[in-house]
Amino acid sequence: MTTKINMKTNKGDIIIELFPDKAPKAVENFMSLAEKGYYNNLIFHRVINNFMIQAGDPFCSDNDEKTQCGTGGQSIWGEPFKDEKNELLVDTGALAMANSGPDTNGSQFFIVTGPHQKHLDGKHIVFGKVVEGMDVADAIAKVATDDNDQPSADVKIKKIEIIK
Numbered sequence: 001m002t003t004k005i006n007m008k009t010n011k012g013d014i015i016i017e018l019f020p021d022k023a024p025k026a027v028e029n030f031m032s033l034a035e036k037g038y039y040n041n042l043i044f045h046r047v048i049n050n051f052m053i054q055a056g057d058p059f060c061s062d063n064d065e066k067t068q069c070g071t072g073g074q075s076i077w078g079e080p081f082k083d084e085k086n087e088l089l090v091d092t093g094a095l096a097m098a099n100s101g102p103d104t105n106g107s108q109f110f111i112v113t114g115p116h117q118k119h120l121d122g123k124h125i126v127f128g129k130v131v132e133g134m135d136v137a138d139a140i141a142k143v144a145t146d147d148n149d150q151p152s153a154d155v156k157i158k159k160i161e162i163i164k
Helices: 024-035 134-141
Strands: 003-009 012-018 046-048 052-055 094-097 109-112 126-132 156-163
Touching (some): 003 024, 012 024, 012 134, 024 126, 024 156, 046 134, 052 134, 126 134
Antiparallel strands (some): 003 156, 012 126, 052 109, 094 126
16 A cells, blocks of 8 residues: 655645655654644755755744754654664655664654765665655755755745545
8 A cells, every 4th residue: 555645835745655664663653743733834944955855843833933943853752763774765856864863763854855865875764755746845945045054934834644
């Protein structure tokens, strides 16, 4: 059975196929958080053209002053979860867990908008791939940003819908 999500942003929709057979914990975590509305109204807080767009930090909502933006988030288990090794590459369209080192996965994730990022292979759990809306992800990656790669105007996830 194919598992897909529709990430509805204020720039358009991104349809992503998830890979529960390759990264079961990452998919379970992401799906559970999405179903609870955890990602609703969070912004893409780190955006680098031709590289990636990152979101999933609860300190980065469209309502916050964003002083701690980029530092938060937790898994459904209340603590970071271990890396899941698989052969999936950090390549164009990949959905991967953002982390601060080995076994520090929480709620933050990124979508690769540039070419294959070989230096990240094996360091981030790839658990999905964009199947529609890559143009939307690319458009987000191209927005104006400040010196911390944060968009000058909020680009937000309105909600994530599970497609059965």
